[in-house]
Amino acid sequence: MPLLTPFETEALLLSLKVAVAAVACSLPIAIAVAWLLARKEFPGKSLVNALVHLPLVVPPVVIGYLLLVTLGRRGIVGAWLDETFGIVIAFTWIAAAVASGVMAFPLMVRAIRLSIEAVDTRLESVARTLGASHARVLLTVTLPLTLPGIVAGIALAFARCLGEFGATITFASNIPGVSRTLPLALYTALNMPGGEANALRLVVLSLVLAFLALAISELMARRVTRMVTGIG
Amino acid sequence: MSAIETDIGLRRGSFSLSANFSAGPGITVLTGPSGSGKSTVASAVAGLVTPERGRIAVNGETLFDSGRKIDLPASRRRIGYVLQDAMLFPHLSVRGNLTYSRRPGELSLERVTDILGIGHLLDRKPASLSGGERQRVAIGRALLSGPSLLIMDEPLANLDAARRAELLPFIETLRDSLGLPVLYITHSWPEIIRIADTVVLMEQGAVRAAAPLQTVLTAADDGVRHLVPDGSVIEATPTAGDVDGLCRFETPAGPLFLPRASSSGARIRLFIDAHDVAIALEAPRGVSVQNVLGGTIGTMTILDESHMELLLELAGNQVIRARITRHAGAQLGLRPGMTVFALIKSVSFDRRLQFRGME
Numbered sequence: 087m088p089l090l091t092p093f094e095t096e097a098l099l100l101s102l103k104v105a106v107a108a109v110a111c112s113l114p115i116a117i118a119v120a121w122l123l124a125r126k127e128f129p130g131k132s133l134v135n136a137l138v139h140l141p142l143v144v145p146p147v148v149i150g151y152l153l154l155v156t157l158g159r160r161g162i163v164g165a166w167l168d169e170t171f172g173i174v175i176a177f178t179w180i181a182a183a184v185a186s187g188v189m190a191f192p193l194m195v196r197a198i199r200l201s202i203e204a205v206d207t208r209l210e211s212v213a214r215t216l217g218a219s220h221a222r223v224l225l226t227v228t229l230p231l232t233l234p235g236i237v238a239g240i241a242l243a244f245a246r247c248l249g250e251f252g253a254t255i256t257f258a259s260n261i262p263g264v265s266r267t268l269p270l271a272l273y274t275a276l277n278m279p280g281g282e283a284n285a286l287r288l289v290v291l292s293l294v295l296a297f298l299a300l301a302i303s304e305l306m307a308r309r310v311t312r313m314v315t316g317i318g
Numbered sequence: 319m320s321a322i323e324t325d326i327g328l329r330r331g332s333f334s335l336s337a338n339f340s341a342g343p344g345i346t347v348l349t350g351p352s353g354s355g356k357s358t359v360a361s362a363v364a365g366l367v368t369p370e371r372g373r374i375a376v377n378g379e380t381l382f383d384s385g386r387k388i389d390l391p392a393s394r395r396r397i398g399y400v401l402q403d404a405m406l407f408p409h410l411s412v413r414g415n416l417t418y419s420r421r422p423g424e425l426s427l428e429r430v431t432d433i434l435g436i437g438h439l440l441d442r443k444p445a446s447l448s449g450g451e452r453q454r455v456a457i458g459r460a461l462l463s464g465p466s467l468l469i470m471d472e473p474l475a476n477l478d479a480a481r482r483a484e485l486l487p488f489i490e491t492l493r494d495s496l497g498l499p500v501l502y503i504t505h506s507w508p509e510i511i512r513i514a515d516t517v518v519l520m521e522q523g524a525v526r527a528a529a530p531l532q533t534v535l536t537a538a539d540d541g542v543r544h545l546v547p548d549g550s551v552i553e554a555t556p557t558a559g560d561v562d563g564l565c566r567f568e569t570p571a572g573p574l575f576l577p578r579a580s581s582s583g584a585r586i587r588l589f590i591d592a593h594d595v596a597i598a599l600e601a602p603r604g605v606s607v608q609n610v611l612g613g614t615i616g617t618m619t620i621l622d623e624s625h626m627e628l629l630l631e632l633a634g635n636q637v638i639r640a641r642i643t644r645h646a647g648a649q650l651g652l653r654p655g656m657t658v659f660a661l662i663k664s665v666s667f668d669r670r671l672q673f674r675g676m677e
Binding site for chain 2: 206208209212213214215216217218226313315
């Protein structure tokens with residue numbers, strides 16, 4: 087007898103796909119935003135900061151609704167995407183990825199920003215005097231030293247994506263094989279009469295996944311820290 | 319030609335800086351109390367801080383000129399920058415740090431590791447190095463970027479006396495063997511006395527004096543007196559052969575007999591504390607002080623109700639300071655132009671500024 091039922095396997099694989107896509111696509115943006123917030127002064131900085139942190143402070147359903155209004159088929163951006171490219175995002179697995187990516191974004195930016203702020207700017211200054219361009223300083227000094235924070239940000243965001251519920255169900259609905267990730271499958275099981283046993287199995291699966299993710303990120307963080315500082 | 323010409327002004331909140339000085343080749347020391355603007359000047363020369371107005375030129379090349387809208391970026395100024403904390407890139411090996419700059423210089427990696435004695439450290443990470451080793455790697459990294467000027471901002475401040483003594487000769491080597499001008503920031507007068515060619519005294523964001531070391535120490539200017547130690551410097555060359563444990567040092571003002579400072583015959587600087595100089599009207603006999611130099615009184619300055627200071631002009635254009643009581647001055651009837659004898663009770667030399675009695 088296989089360890090997981092097809093229903094569970096589907097939800098697990100979908101959850102992983104959604105989380106990986108969400109983290110991979112938002113990482114470059116998160117690094118850019120974190121760098122701007124950590125190192126640059128510009129008008130409207132506090133507005134950008136507030137916007138980035140919005141998903142942390144408003145109910146996920148609100149974020150899901152806002153996504154629907156903008157990226158939905160009749161949304162401002164969504165309608166344009168549909169007409170120009172024939173792309174529809176809402177109620178697809180991509181919508182689930184966008185929803186969890188947006189929800190996880192502030193966590194990722196915070197971790198990376200703190201890490202960039204911890205890089206001594208004098209190291210960057212010295213690199214400049216050695217003849218390095220701004221781009222080379224960023225690539226060879228700032229980013230390598232930020233790596234522990236980037237790893238932490240990825241781990242946090244990944245965990246947040248795996249657990250995302252409210253924004254996903256609002257923006258991507260709860261379609262089996264399309265947007266029914268583990269939390270949504272758990273919710274579905276709980277709503278079915280006699281679904282407690284299935285729900286329990288999904289709870290255990292979620293826990294195992296979470297511990298695995300944590301363990302891997304801890305290992306990565308240690309390796310990266312050793313690489314960056316030479317200590318540990 | 320001046321190695322460094324700086325005439326800049328800038329404002330940071332309530333702090334305003336106006337620094338105008340030029341310095342020849344060799345080691346130029348920027349010194350002054352904390353917050354006097356030394357590091358800001360260094361940052362501006364390196365291109366890390368942009369002044370509001372003025373001009374900066376190194377070896378005749380204009381790096382900054384607000385009038386002509388010239389502001390070379392730090393990456394193109396060819397200025398080596400060594401800070402108090404070595405600021406090595408922690409994620410790179412020593413080799414990675416040394417070869418970080420892609421700018422071709424005249425020096426090879428082998429030559430630099432040779433001069434600084436860091437060849438055996440190449441594969442280590444900065445975290446595993448001692449403070450002195452880190453600082454040597456930082457100097458090497460700066461040298462390998464082909465600099466036309468080396469800025470060192472308190473490079474020895476975090477090191478103990480032994481490490482400092484170990485590193486100072488390297489810095490002198492940069493000047494003497496490589497001919498590299500150095501802008502050196504420090505609070506430490508023993509360091510200044512040992513290595514400075516030109517001294518720039520700063521206070522409250524302004525340059526109070528910029529002149530050769532001896533001139534700065536003996537300028538009887540009330541504006542700078544509180545910024546320099548009470549004493550003067552004479553250059554001396556030890557001669558071979560000790561007499562009763564004392565070595566004869568030749569100075570332009572005459573011979574001095576001191577305990578041997580070093581085994582080599584290299585010229586050293588002797589610091590003579592103004593309090594350790596007594597005045598006699600005739601060549602003294604029957605005193606234990608062995609070192610007596612003849613000269614004439616230059617200026618006389620009243621310091622407070624009981625003390626005065628004399629500048630004594632000795633042979634060979636040497637000037638030393640003597641601090642005596644006003645009572646003694648009056649009893650001896652001292653006036654400018656008088657021929658007198660300076661009795662030097664003690665002298666300090668070498669990097670640790672040790673005072674050694676020599677009666």
